[in-house]
Amino acid sequence: MRSLAIPAIIFCLALAGCSSRANEGAVSIAVIGAEDAPFETGNRLSYAGQLVREGTSEGLVAINAQGDVVPAIAERWIFTDDGLSFFFRIRNADWPSGEDLDAASVRQAMLDTIGRLDGTSLGLDLEKIDEIRVMADRVLEIRLKSPMPEFLQLLAQPELGLLREGRGTGPMRRLEEEDVIRLQAVPPQERGLPERRGWEDKVLDVIVLGMEAERAVEAFRNGEVEVVLNGRLSTFPLSDIGPLSGGSLRLDAALGLFGLAFRNTDGVLASAARREALSMAIDRSSLLQPFNVTGWEPSSSVVPDGFFTAESGLQPAWINQSLPQRRTVAAARISAWEREEGKPATLDISLPPGPGSDLLYGQLLRDFAAIGVQLVRVDPGKKADLALVDKLARYAGARWYLNQFNCDVSKIICSPDADVLVDQSLYAATPAEADMLLIEAANAMLARQVFIPLGAPLRWGLLRGGVDGFVENRWGRHPLFPMAIAPIS
Known part of the structure; x- marks a missing residue:
């Protein structure tokens, strides 16, 4: 019997088999859904579209592999005792155009994004925001109409990835390939973070493929992809890949x-x-x-x-x-x-x-x-x-x-x-x-x-041994950037 509370054991035929990749220098991920879903733009995104959006366009904060809120465009934040004001320190970086990533430009990007979400349920969630103010060159205040303990989690939604002239700040960039979404991790120093020596050896590209469920499972069995995401109850019986597949079944007890x-x-x-x-x-x-x-x-x-x-x-x-x-x-x-x-x-x-x-x-x-x-x-x-x-x-x-x-x-x-x-x-x-x-x-x-x-909704995925950065969490979200970090050999 498969449990939503306990991660499945990773089975491998051989250690070498666990680390083999369909694409050298990249981890290939099949996202169950329409084939063109990873290419989506706009405000109503499928799961695949959300993955690509949050991978290429950061918001003030982001979600890590564990589902916790972590810094993104904002390198740190504080909030007042009454829970009504959040102050975000914007990191010292540039937009892709070379323009300074300051509080004023972030404020405008946020207002533009919130405006585009009007008429959606996410837009209703964001009505908690009363005002967005520039307090200093790199300090932004968001004032709420009343306290919201989950506010940072709300800010970490993929659709709130901020764009300037249609482009986001990473943590990944899309390579120019017409028929596939291939994302490359942006070096830390280009994101206003300390340089990491040997960065190129520490990261993998991520290839995102939209596939129908049966095709995704077949691709996993055949070694064409290392990860399958966005499995649902409707396709759950397909997840029974057997103990000799070189992979594991992962289940999210999601909200x-x-x-x-x-x-x-x-x-x-x-x-x-x-x-x-x-x-x-x-x-x-x-x-x-x-x-x-x-x-x-x-x-x-x-x-x-x-x-x-x-x-x-x-x-x-x-x-x-x-x-x-x-x-x-x-x-x-x-x-x-x-x-x-x-x-x-x-x-x-x-x-x-x-x-x-x-x-x-x-x-x-x-x-x-x-x-x-x-x-x-x-x-x-x-x-x-x-x-x-x-x-x-x-x-x-x-x-x-x-x-x-x-x-x-x-x-x-x-x-x-x-x-x-x-x-x-x-x-x-x-x-x-x-x-x-x-x-x-x-x-x-x-x-x-x-x-x-x-x-509650059920989410399942398949994971090849040797792929890090996937952790079961109650959001059912599995950002791409943590899976781009190469495992230690």
């Missing part, structure tokens, strides 16, 4: 959303009570049994437990009922609709391709049938009543979860009342006051039944 979104409010889905009935029908404790994985945490709430300092009471009213009891109630609601409409309850569901989705569909088919709902799977992109949401959290805060269902970004089913409460929380005088407003917002969303939570 985020994993559940079913409503794509319309027609028929069965027109009533919050019937939407709730669907959630009541699901046996979350056994949902992932076919996947043979331990450590997965099911959830029945949009905001999981542990995100409020106060007791929230956010669990649905049926949480303490037995599965047969709640299915009886749910079936009665569905049956009443069928009698009124004179037709059976049927719902179409869109799931991503992959053998994991096949297993998940079988589980949901069973659960919905228990309350009299027929579930029909349709191809991705086709019109559907339900669709799987599988999204990593950007920071550990209730507001991130609630912002995913803001009416500006989730227009099918949302709660305007919840949006008002979340907005009010931005100005709360104390963390306790903010907590109470966010709890009210979560309860408003619960009343509207905007989503069917299932649990």
